Amino acid sequence: MTTSQLIKDQKPGAARRGGRPGVALAVIAACQLMVVLDATIVNIALPHIQDALQFSTTDLTWVVSAYTLTFGGLLLLGGRAGDILGRRRVFMTGILLFTLASLLGGLAQEPWQLLAARVLQGMGGAIASPTALALITTTFPEGPERNRAFGVFAAVSAGGGAIGLLSGGMLTEWLDWRWVFFVNVPIGLVIILLAPVYISESERHSGRFDIAGAATSTVGMASLVYGFIRAADEGWRDSLTIGSFGAAVVLLSAFALIESRAKEPITPLRMFADRNRSGTYVIMLSLAAAMFGMFFYIVLFVQNVLGYSPIQAGLAFLPVTVVIALGAGLSQRFLPRFGPKPFMLTGSALAVIGLTWQTMITSSSSYAGGVLGPMLVFGFGMGLNFVTLTVTAVSGVAQHEAGAASGLLNAMQQVGGSLGLSILTTVFGSAIKDEASKQLPKFLADGSAEQKAEFAKTHQLPGTWGHEVLAHGISVGFIAAAAMAVLALATAWLVIRVRKSDLEALAGTAGPGIG
Structure with missing residues (x-):
């Protein structure tokens, strides 16, 4: 029977599996790699972006938050779009948008242009990423072949962060910070060209788009984040600060009302009825809030205070990705034997210890004692939690709702990261103002004429004075991060109640993990 006859005999709208699944998997994995490494590859370039486009330290957080807020807010809507419109079509649309946004980000000449590009990148990632995972089920038959494909997808998700650290350092140091965006363009174009040839279209399903829910949740969270950053x-008492918080309350209340009445809500509120699932969402929100803030400010510390080059900064973070992988592997192996609660408790406790250690950072701290040690402790704790939280989030969920449950956990990670970074920025901003007021008289007495002229131009204390201000702000900010980890620990202790009889179900529902 010829290929044309096979296609003719298929039911209308049915998925057609391509003849080269290896190429199809490479295309899907390349998409996931591009989306996952985007966070770390950009983080390494942040100090150079700040200098080139004249961001303040507080406004610089929007380079991260503009992406994560949009990505997290639209993630579930992107998955729904793939089911309704066809996964390959939506996948290609997401990649095209992400690629175009990357080009615009690399060409940005003003801060607002870069932030607009980051919003578009978040939209493209939210459309492409959940569809990429779903395309594995369209492309590969159930069984060992599909399991191997999920394994490759998980490996790319786990390794993307490390690849982003190294590539971000090399591109920034050897070429320019703009190449952390430009590098996505050729990759995206290749994916767009190969996808229609090697990836089959999925069967479409009827359904509705919860546009109102997606809009109110995303804009509401953006207003909340803006309120914290503005307050810094x-x-x-600033009118825009108060107005932002007021708008956030109104929009997020409207979001809850819309979701409670929608026939096909983007966020099924019944997911929160189970105490274990609700607990995992709170833990992920809290730990992601601490983690995003930690990486943002430690990147600034190692480059601005320790004087590391971008490549050195990327290498400095690599040990953390190793211990995260070790913690994840350990929890995955022993989860069926001990259950999730011991790993959540231990992981959250280690996060508290690592972040508390980082509150002691000063301008004279070394990399080994002030940065690496606490990051290793924190990273191992995060590794213990990643697989555990994913598995617990989908435990006891009907098969057709497993995607929504795990997608909601991923959204919590992105939104929690944005919210946590904004809270840390508020604390950081207040702390550096206080420390600068203490350092300024000393600077005015001891600083050179050239330094005073530079200060008059930039209003930033140079040299040792500026390092002390930055380090003090970071150390105080980590107090807030440690408090977030304490919330995760308390939730794991008081809320999580998974019985021994649930362990087989837990082991069987573990998927490829979260991005």
């Missing part, structure tokens, strides 16, 4: 610069 202008104070809590």
Whole structure:
């Protein structure tokens, strides 16, 4: 029977499996790699972006938050779009948008242009990433072949962060910070060209788009984040600060009301009815909030205070990715024997210890004692939690809702990261103002004429004075991060109640993990 006859005999709308599944998997994995490494590859370039486009330290957080807020807010809507419109079509649309946004980000000449590009990148990632995972089920038959494909997808998700650290350092140091965006363009174009040839279209399903839910949740969280960041610069009594928090309350309340009445909500509120699942969402939200803030400010510390080059900064973070992988492997192996709670408790406790250790950072701290040690402790704790939280989130969920449950956990990670970074920025902003007021008289007495002229131009203390201000702000900010980890620990202790009889179900529902 010829290929044309096979296609003719298929039911209308049915998926057609390609003849080269290896190429199809490479295309899908390349998409996931591009989306996953985007966070770390950009983080390494942040100090150079700040200098080139004249971001303040507080406004620089939007380079991270603009992406993660949009990605997290639209993630579930992107998955729904693939089911309704066809996964390959939506996948290609997401890649095209992500690629175009990357080009615009690399060409940005003003801060607002880069932030707009980051929003578009988040939209493209939210459309492409969940569809890429779903395309594995369309392309590969159930059984060993599909399991191997999931394994490759998980490996790319886990290794993307490390690849981003190294590539971000090399591109920034050897070429320019703009290449952390430009590098996505040729990759995206290759994916767009190969996808229609080697990836089959999926069967479409009827359904509705919860546009109102996606819009109110995303804009509401953006207003909340903006309120915290604005407060860091202008104070809590500023009219825009107050207005942002007020808008956030109104929009997030409207989101809850919309979701409770929608026939096909983007966020099924019944997912929160189970205490274990709700607990995992709170733990992920809290730990991601601490983690995003930690990486953001430690990147600034190692490059601005320790004087590391971008490549050295990338290498400095690599040990953390190793211990995260070790913790994840350990929890995955022993989860069926001990259950999730011991890993959640131990992982959250280690996160508290690591972040508390980082509150002691000063301008004279070394890499080994002030950065590497606490990051290893924190990273191992995060590794213990990643697989555990994913498995617990989908435990006891009907098969057709497993994607929504795990997708919601991923959204919590992205949104929690944005919210946590904004809270740390508020604490950081207040702390550096206080420390700068203490350092300024000393600087005015001892600083050179050239340094004073530079200060008059930039309003930033140079040299040792500036390092002390930055380090003090970071150490105080980590107090807030440690408090977030304490919330995760308390939730694991008081809320999680998984019985021994649930362990077989837990072991059987573990998927490829979270991105």
